[in-house]
Amino acid sequence: MSDNITVAGVSVDTRHWIGGERVASAGTFTDHSPIDGRALGEIARGGPDEAEAAVVAARDAFPGWAATPRADRARILHAVADGVEKRIEELAIVETTDNGALLRSHRRGVMPRVAHNFRFFADWLLRLDHEDFETRGHTNHVGWDPAGPCVLITPWNAPLMLATWKVAPALAAGNTVVLKPAEWSPLTASLLADIAAEAGLPAGVLNVVQGYGSEIGDALTSHPDVRRISFTGSVPTARRIAGSAAANLTPLSLELGGKSPLLVFADADLDLAVDLAVEQYDNAGQVCLAATRLLVEEPVAEEFTRRFTEKAAALRQGDPRDEGTDIGPTIHPRQLDKIDGFVQRALAAGARAVIGGHRKDGQYYAPTLLTDVAQDSEIVQEEVFGPVLTLQTFDGEDEAVRLANDTRFGLAATVATGDRERAERVTARLVAGTVWVNCFFVRDLRAPFGGSRQSGVGREGGTWSFDFYCDLKNTVTAPEGWDQDHG
Numbered sequence: 001m002s003d004n005i006t007v008a009g010v011s012v013d014t015r016h017w018i019g020g021e022r023v024a025s026a027g028t029f030t031d032h033s034p035i036d037g038r039a040l041g042e043i044a045r046g047g048p049d050e051a052e053a054a055v056v057a058a059r060d061a062f063p064g065w066a067a068t069p070r071a072d073r074a075r076i077l078h079a080v081a082d083g084v085e086k087r088i089e090e091l092a093i094v095e096t097t098d099n100g101a102l103l104r105s106h107r108r109g110v111m112p113r114v115a116h117n118f119r120f121f122a123d124w125l126l127r128l129d130h131e132d133f134e135t136r137g138h139t140n141h142v143g144w145d146p147a148g149p150c151v152l153i154t155p156w157n158a159p160l161m162l163a164t165w166k167v168a169p170a171l172a173a174g175n176t177v178v179l180k181p182a183e184w185s186p187l188t189a190s191l192l193a194d195i196a197a198e199a200g201l202p203a204g205v206l207n208v209v210q211g212y213g214s215e216i217g218d219a220l221t222s223h224p225d226v227r228r229i230s231f232t233g234s235v236p237t238a239r240r241i242a243g244s245a246a247a248n249l250t251p252l253s254l255e256l257g258g259k260s261p262l263l264v265f266a267d268a269d270l271d272l273a274v275d276l277a278v279e280q281y282d283n284a285g286q287v288c289l290a291a292t293r294l295l296v297e298e299p300v301a302e303e304f305t306r307r308f309t310e311k312a313a314a315l316r317q318g319d320p321r322d323e324g325t326d327i328g329p330t331i332h333p334r335q336l337d338k339i340d341g342f343v344q345r346a347l348a349a350g351a352r353a354v355i356g357g358h359r360k361d362g363q364y365y366a367p368t369l370l371t372d373v374a375q376d377s378e379i380v381q382e383e384v385f386g387p388v389l390t391l392q393t394f395d396g397e398d399e400a401v402r403l404a405n406d407t408r409f410g411l412a413a414t415v416a417t418g419d420r421e422r423a424e425r426v427t428a429r430l431v432a433g434t435v436w437v438n439c440f441f442v443r444d445l446r447a448p449f450g451g452s453r454q455s456g457v458g459r460e461g462g463t464w465s466f467d468f469y470c471d472l473k474n475t476v477t478a479p480e481g482w483d484q485d486h487g
């Protein structure tokens, strides 16, 4: 097996990155491009041995990195961001080739955010502070101590963006990392290892292991030397990871799926509401935050559907490398089958496809809108993770809130209304980690990000990330001359 593959002119090392060295595995798996199904190359297929080596490397590197002054850690993370910025074009084309999301988004939105993730957490580290407070003359000082080796397991829908959301704060906090990217999109994590090494990150501080989650995952998540596990992905995998972590009581952060609603009230700016709805097809619907349930107030439902259909018909589906493309392929034939399975079962149960409802050539799925769906049906309750929306109508705020909250998820919600007071009333009643009012996907790393119910456990972003990746320590210091016996 060759150690490198060339993807769109960019050389990518296909081996693991452990303890500052490239490490091969006896076995490999084939990585395919969703654009045309073409095999991109063979990737190292790690298992328990590679998991053990990576955790040991992270454990050995931990004392040195934890003791590195904050300012030096921050400087290195900024150097990583510089490296990302220098390679935005390469990262963008490799990511698009590997996961099929739009090249223009990767170039102009996603990869700049990757760099920002490192800069943000480097800067936040330097201002991380808590006001001291007094208890009967004693000073309480709260500090954030590095926790130790962290295992970070990440998905394929926004591979480098979502990985660096975890890698950057974990490293900033003084922890060491074992990153396992998804097997359907393994490449940019390997490039990140190169960039981090060039930026001066010491050996063993960031390790990247490749392979199937089912083969390497358990060894990583059940390892007794791992101090934190952060996972983004599906609920069934989260359950399994939580089971492994339970044996060692390893703290977990889980960012899981969603079935988020978009509530369109009759007083909303209907063109804005339609724009928000059509945007849910972004990344072929493979976005955890996507508002896949359109809930529209009865009096405007017909007009909303007419305008939505018109706007959606203008979406251009095709090669994600073309500047004019709006929707690319789905990630993998298995994901395509899964999406189509949901849709065909919904149609068989009586749903009506206003648009789409079928596969297209290759790994593409037609943007789909289904109506005549029951609240308790699979298509309304389960995460499809494809370009598939449902539309239901409601009559008044109470019914809107009831439908919106009636799933096992609680990641996000969007409210379209022209009435600010209604927005406040409705928002207060929604179960969601993030609510957008008359907007969608406005993101800020200072905000807590995460889900309620089965959409996740914990929040990441700003200080919340450091709270998770650190052992918080309160130091209580007595005043000069304190006499413990007599106060």
Ligand SMILES: NC(=O)C1=CN([C@@H]2O[C@H](COP(=O)(O)OP(=O)(O)OC[C@H]3O[C@@H](n4cnc5c(N)ncnc54)[C@H](O)[C@@H]3O)[C@@H](O)[C@H]2O)C=CC1
Pocket (backbone or CB within 6 Å): 153, 154, 155, 156, 157, 180, 181, 182, 183, 211, 212, 213, 214, 216, 217, 218, 221, 232, 233, 234, 235, 237, 238, 240, 241, 255, 256, 257, 258, 287, 288, 335, 338, 383, 384, 385
């Ligand atoms: N951001 C999100 O909310 C995401 C949600 N999903 C949902 O999950 C569904 C299935 O997608 P999958 O790729 O199968 O998601 P998944 O949850 O199985 O995979 C996500 C990551 O978990 C790893 N993994 C799998 N089994 C593991 C184990 N036993 N221990 C440790 N790590 C393990 C995978 O290798 C990958 O890196 C999607 O259709 C979608 O509904 C998938 C990806 C992202």
Ligand SMILES: O=C(O)/C=C/C=C(\O)C(=O)O
Pocket (backbone or CB within 6 Å): 157, 158, 161, 162, 232, 255, 286, 287, 288, 289, 443
């Ligand atoms: O881009 C963000 O801020 C959040 C993205 C999250 C997902 O797309 C996900 O986890 O699926």
